[in-house]
Amino acid sequence: MENNLLFWHRRDLRIEDNHGLFKALSTGKSVIPVFIFDTTILSKLKANDQRVIFIHQEISRLKSEYQLAGSDLLIYVGNPIELLPKICDEFTIEKVVTNRDYEPNAIQRDLLVYEFLKAKNIEFIGAKDHVIFEKKEVLKDDGKPYTIFTPYSKKWKARLTSDDFDAFPSESNLNNLCKTDTYQPLVTLEELGFDGVQTIDFPIKSVSESLVSKYSEQRDFPSVNGTSRLGVHLRFGTISIRALARQASSQNETYLNELIWRDFYQMIIYHFPHSAKDSFKSQYDRIPWDNNEAHFQAWCDGRTGYPLVDAGMRELNVTGHMHNRVRMVVASFLTKHLLIDWRWGATYFAEKLLDFELASNVGGWQWASGSGCDAAPYFRIFNPALQLDKFDKQMVYVKKWVPEFGTPAYPTPIVDHATTTKRTIAIYKETLNS
DNA sequence: TTTTGAGTTGTTCGA
DNA sequence: GTCGAACAACTCAAA
Numbered sequence: 001m002e003n004n005l006l007f008w009h010r011r012d013l014r015i016e017d018n019h020g021l022f023k024a025l026s027t028g029k030s031v032i033p034v035f036i037f038d039t040t041i042l043s044k045l046k047a048n049d050q051r052v053i054f055i056h057q058e059i060s061r062l063k064s065e066y067q068l069a070g071s072d073l074l075i076y077v078g079n080p081i082e083l084l085p086k087i088c089d090e091f092t093i094e095k096v097v098t099n100r101d102y103e104p105n106a107i108q109r110d111l112l113v114y115e116f117l118k119a120k121n122i123e124f125i126g127a128k129d130h131v132i133f134e135k136k137e138v139l140k141d142d143g144k145p146y147t148i149f150t151p152y153s154k155k156w157k158a159r160l161t162s163d164d165f166d167a168f169p170s171e172s173n174l175n176n177l178c179k180t181d182t183y184q185p186l187v188t189l190e191e192l193g194f195d196g197v198q199t200i201d202f203p204i205k206s207v208s209e210s211l212v213s214k215y216s217e218q219r220d221f222p223s224v225n226g227t228s229r230l231g232v233h234l235r236f237g238t239i240s241i242r243a244l245a246r247q248a249s250s251q252n253e254t255y256l257n258e259l260i261w262r263d264f265y266q267m268i269i270y271h272f273p274h275s276a277k278d279s280f281k282s283q284y285d286r287i288p289w290d291n292n293e294a295h296f297q298a299w300c301d302g303r304t305g306y307p308l309v310d311a312g313m314r315e316l317n318v319t320g321h322m323h324n325r326v327r328m329v330v331a332s333f334l335t336k337h338l339l340i341d342w343r344w345g346a347t348y349f350a351e352k353l354l355d356f357e358l359a360s361n362v363g364g365w366q367w368a369s370g371s372g373c374d375a376a377p378y379f380r381i382f383n384p385a386l387q388l389d390k391f392d393k394q395m396v397y398v399k400k401w402v403p404e405f406g407t408p409a410y411p412t413p414i415v416d417h418a419t420t421t422k423r424t425i426a427i428y429k430e431t432l433n434s
Numbered sequence: 435t436t437t438t439g440a441g442t443t444g445t446t447c448g449a
Numbered sequence: 450g451t452c453g454a455a456c457a458a459c460t461c462a463a464a
Contacts (some may be wrong), residue, residue: 140462148441151462379456380444
């Protein structure tokens, strides 16, 4: 029996411009595409997690696309480390191809997969697909990774050549897919242990030229649809980062910079995996957080008495999304007004955000709390009232999410701005100098 | 090795 | 109202 090749989809739920899939199809071998619902991840999620519904929908679409090409996407449920060797036996696989993942847990998983497959004499091949530049492609002149964004972005741009955004035409090579006419049914959300009720709208899979071109002027105003909301599609690979970068680079430098930030944080978590759980700068883990449970709950529920903060949290709770400017404001408020550990906030975001991406999330939270690489200085504390005046002056955003604002039903501020910010600066100062 | 300039997104105060 | 400086030093990156 002829040997086959397995292509393992993870956070790359598309056929077109998929580097790993292109690589697999280019070998000329018969390629079997597979996706595994990883129960070690799913078991930690709540039954109504909207991201599982999103993935399930996209898997369903991807499966039909493979079926149109005369093949099928095989679906498994379980622990990939245990399943992959079995799948390889079942289909006489000689090589497994996948796109690389840079999160510490994923790297550990892939290392184990590599060992298990190696023991069976099966190759395990990775491809770069999730970012423009990965690992050691953008380093300082001394060969070490950057920890400051601006010089990183300069080197990133200097290193860029005309073909770095080029698509990998995986979709034009589908005749090498393993052919089948017996379609395996897709496991249902209920079978996976999820309730399957979609409560939020999923963002569309594209961004208009006009949004990108106006991005730098409009992105800071939460009442304006000035951001692309493509985070979830980048997270699960339902769009190609190369296609997006191509569009951005020709239209808006600020937008391109945001994509470079994404590469930057992916690179940081790859080189400094401790920063997934601990502060990048360890001395910030000595800060004596207040961690007041009642304050935290008020923050989660959007009833701090600071309208911009509350609007943001309520937008998050209802839609699974929060405008980026407001993310900074609520993160600054939690860490620097309430003096609550950035991990509490990061964990809450991880649970709620449809577009949650570990590297960007811990990067952002550590930036706001001052504990990250290239973070805001500790004395830089957003004033929620001033931010409201600057970015939602007409209170369109606030009134949308906090309709009772201005009535007696709206809570009074749970803490005083001047008092708490002075306290935080004093505590940070003392901790960092001791 | 030493030196120099710079560092996502702010706020407050006083002239 | 506008503007510059202070906030607090420190570390990083590159020459």
